[in-house]
Amino acid sequence: MELQHHLIGDHTTLEVMHAEVRAVLEGRAPALAPPQPFRNLVAQARLGVSSEAHEAFFREMLADIDEPTTPFGLSEVRGDGRGSREAQRMLPEALNDRLRDQARRLGVSLASLCHLAWGQVVARSSGREQAVFGTVLFGRMHAGAGADRTMGLFINTLPVRLDLDGTGVEESVRATHARLSELLSHEHASLALAQRCSGVAAPAPLFGALLNYRHNTPAQTPAMSGVGPSDVLSGIEWLGGEERTNYPLTLAVEDFGEALGLTAQVVEPISPIASAATCSGRSNSWSRR
Structure with missing residues (x-):
């Protein structure tokens, strides 16, 4: 049995660790490459974008946000995940193909399209047109040589704000893509710093929903989480x-290259009365967008 807290590692860390365990059990330990030190990431983060630049970016994005974005009225972000329920679905092939075609047509990433769709869900279920939710950043794109083989915590969760105010779909998609591209430059910023840049007074949370866009291998498709069949000894x-x-x-979009899946987790219970009241306050313009 393996238990790992996100304070010390992420999914890539699990994959690296499992590969090393497999090598040891198969007698290939001498062939393992030297461990890559986590301190390289620390140096990269400290020598990269300054805290002043991080603060300026998030203050511009969040300064006028003075209320938490809490879909379905769910605001407790200090639990331990117990009591939550999970559901997994694979999207129909036709829908997968349509989404990828639209992303190519618009010149944006599929992740950007999915962020905008999740923003619609968050906005409609929280009664707000300025939707703020957390997005998970991979953290290894600009972490230096050997980052793909380093064990440790690289991922980061940062807020993204989408203004769903009647803007056309194509313009909204491109604006979302641009915002995510800007966010990548601040992928190692402190979440606490980002939250302080908003008008939401502590200890209230800035957001209560999370999106994790994950690139998975086809071998993981049946399980959609955890370790795929290729990792089984x-x-x-x-x-x-x-x-x-x-x-x-939370919602994880599972991108398998040629297929898409969804993994949703939610604490129980969600009050149907609160949910109906929240969604009924939305403008009918949603149906035309």
């Missing part, structure tokens, strides 16, 4: 795995 039966966050509402 000969003679060992894989029983399963689970991942939890302390956010009350």
Whole structure:
């Protein structure tokens, strides 16, 4: 049984660790490459974008946000994930193809298109047109040589704001893509710093929903989480795995290259009365967009 807190590692860390365990059990330990030190990431983060630049970016984005964005009224972000329920679905092939075609036509990433769609869900379920939610950044894109083989915590969760105010769909998609591109330059900023740049007074959370766009290998498609069949050692039966966050509402978009899946987690219960009241306050313009 393996238990790992996100304070010390992310999914890539799990993959690196499992590959090393497999090498040791198969007698290939001497062939393992020297460990890559995590301190390289620390140096990269400290020598990169300054805290002043981070603060200026997030203050411009969040300064006028003075209320938490809490879909379905879910605001407790300090739990441990227990009591949450999970659902997984693969999208129909036709829908997967349409989404990828639209992203190519608009010249944006599929992740940007999915962020805008999630922003619509967050806005409609929270009664706000300025939707703020957390997005998970990979953290290894600009972390230096050997980052793909380093164990440790590289991912970061940062807020993204989308203004869903009647702007046309294509313009909204491109604006979302531009905002995510800007956010990548600040991928190692402190979440606490970002939250302080908003008008939401502590200890209230800035947001209660999370989106994690994940690039997975095709071997992981059946399980959609945890370790795929390629990671199972000969003679060992894989029983399963689970991942939890302390956010009350999370959605992972599972991109398998040629297929798309969704993994949703939500704390229980969601009050149907509160949900109906929140969504009924939205403008009918949503149906025309």
